[in-house]
Amino acid sequence: xxxxxxxxxxxxxxxxxxxxxxxxxxxxxxxxxxxxxxxxxxxxxxxxxxxxxxxxxxxxxxxxxxxxxxxxxxxxxxxxxxxxxxxxxxxxxxxxxxxxxxxxxxxxxxxxxxxxxxxxxxxxxxxxxxxxxxxxxxxxxxxxxxxxxxxxxxxxxxxxxxxxxxxxxxxxxxxxxxxxxxxxxxxxxxxxxxxxxxxxxxxxxxxxxxxxxxxxxxxxxxxxxxxxxxxxxxxxxxxxxxxxxxxxxxxxxxxxxxxxxxxxxxxxxxxxxxxxxxxxxxxxxxxxxxxxxxxxxxxxxxxxxxxxxxxxxxxxxxxxxxxxxxxxxxxx
Numbered sequence: 001x002x003x004x005x006x007x008x009x010x011x012x013x014x015x016x017x018x019x020x021x022x023x024x025x026x027x028x029x030x031x032x033x034x035x036x037x038x039x040x041x042x043x044x045x046x047x048x049x050x051x052x053x054x055x056x057x058x059x060x061x062x063x064x065x066x067x068x069x070x071x072x073x074x075x076x077x078x079x080x081x082x083x084x085x086x087x088x089x090x091x092x093x094x095x096x097x098x099x100x101x102x103x104x105x106x107x108x109x110x111x112x113x114x115x116x117x118x119x120x121x122x123x124x125x126x127x128x129x130x131x132x133x134x135x136x137x138x139x140x141x142x143x144x145x146x147x148x149x150x151x152x153x154x155x156x157x158x159x160x161x162x163x164x165x166x167x168x169x170x171x172x173x174x175x176x177x178x179x180x181x182x183x184x185x186x187x188x189x190x191x192x193x194x195x196x197x198x199x200x201x202x203x204x205x206x207x208x209x210x211x212x213x214x215x216x217x218x219x220x221x222x223x224x225x226x227x228x229x230x231x232x233x234x235x236x237x238x239x240x241x242x243x244x245x246x247x248x249x250x251x252x253x254x255x256x257x258x259x260x261x262x263x264x265x266x267x268x269x270x271x272x273x274x275x276x277x278x279x280x281x282x283x284x285x286x287x288x289x290x291x292x293x294x295x296x297x298x299x300x301x302x303x304x305x306x307x308x309x310x311x312x313x314x315x316x317x318x319x320x321x322x323x324x325x326x327x328x329x330x331x332x
Contacts, residue, residue, distance in 0.1 A: 005071075007095070007299065008035035010064040012085055013076035014048040017099065020285070022126065023052060025292040026074065032296060038064040061085060065092050075099060078172040079179065083108045086123075090115040097124040097295060101189045101319070102312040104178055109316040113309035122298065124305055125312035127193040128291035134268055134281035138251075138258060139198050141270055147253030150199060153234045155191055155249045155262070158242035159183065165215050174216035181209060181323045182218030183240045191249070191262040193315040195234060197306060198251075201314060202226045202234075207322030213241045224322035236322075 009026050011018065014037055027034035036056035039045035049057035058064045065073055065088050072095035075085045082103045089096045096116065102109045102125045116123035129135050142150065164171050172178045179185035196202060207224030211217075220240045227233050251258040256272030270277040284290065291307070298305040 004031075005299075006031050006033055007071045007296075008033045008069050009072045009074055010036045010038065010067065010070040011074045011076055012038045012061050012064065013099075014039045014045060015076060018076050022074070022076065022099075022286065022288040022292075025286040025289045027052065027054070028286070028289075029292050029296055031300075032292070035070055036064050036067060062088065065089055065094070071095060072097070079104050079185070080172070080177070083112055086112045087115060090119055090121060093119065093121065095122045095124075095299070097126060098312075099126045100193070100312065101179075101185055102309070102316055104180065104185070106313065106317040106320045109309075109313040113313045116309055123309035124291075124295055124298075125307050125309060126288060126291060127190065127197075127307040127312060127315070128288045129190055129194045129262070130197045130306035131290035131294050132283060132287070133290065134260070134265075134279075134283070135194060135198070137279065137281060138260060138268055141258060142198055142251070146256065146270060147251065147258060147272055148255030150230070150232045150251060150253050152252045153195055153199065153232060153249065154252070155195075155234075155236040156246060157188065157191070157237070157248075157262070158239040158244065158246045159187075160243060160245065161213065161215060161241050165213075168215060171216070174218045176217035176219075179218055181222060181319065182216065182220055184209070184219060184222045184238050184323070185319065187263070188222070188236065188238050189315060189319060191236070192318050193307070193312065194262060196228075196311065196314060196318075199228050199230065199232050199234075201229050202318050203229050205318045205321035209323045215241075219323070222322065226318060226322070 026032050034054050037049055037054055038058040038061050042059040045057040073089045075098045079101050082098050173186045174182045205226035209219040209222045211219050212221050222238045225235045247261045247263050249260050258270055260268040267278040267280045294305045297303045
């Protein structure tokens with residue numbers, strides 16, 4: 001890849017996640033241009049393009065993917081279509097970034113990643129928390145042994161049902177055919193991927209998933225446990241029908257602890273030797289900003305991106321193990 005090249009991006013899908021979180025990060029990045037967008041409803045694609053000052057818009061994904069001026073594709077559709085579009089992008093020989101989760105299953109992720117690796121094409125996945133300064137700081141504390149030897153990580157997450165859940169209106173996040181774990185697939189994937197970034201690959205995982213409320217087809221209560229290659233153990237519980245929202249992660253070392261939230265912008269806290277350090281590190285306006293900056297750095301040959309196809313594939317494997325109550329060991 002050329003350091004001074006301007007990369008023209010095409011984006012498939014114009015949902016709410018792209019309005020502020022991701023799309024502006026692409027067209028505001030020096031050396032990147034968001035050249036075209038695609039949505040099945042052409043009028044909505046045109047409206048999106050005009051609002052974001054994007055030159056071209058389509059209702060045909062193939063036309064966008066195969067546009068001769070486009071170098072890279074950002075797939076921002078629901079997960080069940082990720083593999084379909086990603087394989088087309090690979091066939092066209094183009095760079096790709098896929099929204100998370102990478103695909104609804106580990107097997108689908110494996111197929112996607114294999115094609116891109118075989119063709120030696122860059123493949124990124126939007127697990128952008130690996131690039132956010134608040135979590136980079138936590139990794140720095142861990143790498144500096146600020147809390148000694150890590151023993152265990154625990155994540156407790158709950159959220160109440162929302163109006164869409166109660167009305168039983170359609171939502172891909174609660175459709176078992178697209179997201180078998182329901183909100184676990186959409187939300188817990190962020191945390192589990194982050195834990196691998198902080199503590200290294202996982203060698204075994206298992207869990208139990210249930211549908212207690214009967215509001216939708218996917219699971220609404222999940223518990224899981226895992227072991228990292230380093231021997232660090234992990235436990236998580238996710239309740240998507242609770243009375244209030246909670247999001248607390250605690251990493252236990254033999255000389256201290258680190259406490260933080262995966263989603264909230266609350267302070268990250270380091271406790272050691274009866275001293276407490278609390279840091280508030282705000283997220284950028286466009287939360288995928290640093291993720292996109294790291295894509296640019298990767299393509300220019302400056303640094304490797306922390307979230308690529310292979311790492312996202314590993315996260316998918318962990319999630320499958322927890323949801324299917326398997327104890328198979330994977331080699332990384």
